[in-house]
Amino acid sequence: MPHNTTEINRQLRKSGYRVTPQRQLILDAVCQLGDHVTPEAVYDHVHRIAPTLSRATVYRVLHFLTEQRILAMVYMADGRLAYELAGPEPHHHLVCRSCDSLLELPHSVLRSFRRAMDTQYDFEIDVSHVSFFGHCTDCRDSAGA
Amino acid sequence: MPHNTTEINRQLRKSGYRVTPQRQLILDAVCQLGDHVTPEAVYDHVHRIAPTLSRATVYRVLHFLTEQRILAMVYMADGRLAYELAGPEPHHHLVCRSCDSLLELPHSVLRSFRRAMDTQYDFEIDVSHVSFFGHCTDCRDSAGA
DNA sequence: TGTCCTTCTGCGAAAATTCGCAATAACTAA
């Protein structure tokens, strides 16, 4: 999934942040590595290109880009955190605890739920990304209990 | 929130697991410490009573009791993991990213959503506990963006 | 283009979490 670098850079500068080679490398890495990328995978990838880029920077930049809504956090079945590019339209995941497969959900499935929380609890759900855990078609029968 | 020790112990033994003092101490600690307890808080608590009980055991037992559906994992606003006693009726949380407050949701709010995922995607959502992040009444106005 | 201000990075140490293995101790069955 490609990203509009020029647009993102402009957005960052406008907010008073800086565009650094490290941030660009890390963002590129997440895009190239795919759908649910772990910090360690990002580090391995960028470290080959820029050997002095430190682990701390990887973690900091991933957090930072998430705050800027350029990336989104994804919880994996094992409870660990991964990241992916946050598209213009949010989407969500059904994560199978048995086979670790990811099923993408369109944002629309959460719309009415979100509206309900808004009116009933006056709580505004951040829907940049939500993961639900459970069992997929293939695993739900075999997984007893 | 108290727990029915006898019943839990019987359930564990029936499944071939053992009831150890460590497991009982850690379960007691989660109950006494309240709604969203971090591993570190559990360790501090049990360490006063049983100084040799190790951190590794705390983590392992928390995982174990979660697998047994005796505890439930709770994601905090900062992305860290906490635990709480899993009651007979699941409940869910609205977590405010600004003030870290927790709002409890009855299980019923997810019922129709769950049914929809089941029929539309043949995916069975595990609803022992779900956290939604966003902004509560008090914070949603002050938090710009 | 050069200077200045402040954000970012890199480093090393600290903290949090997981792992492997040998020793301990819970439970089962006699």
Add this chain to the structure above:
DNA sequence: TTAGTTATTGCGAATTTTCGCAGAAGGACA
């Protein structure tokens, strides 16, 4: 009650993630 089986613990090391601070460098402005 005792002995045997094997799940569980504790320890220390490894791994993952965060922190604090001094130095590097992005970008605004002249």
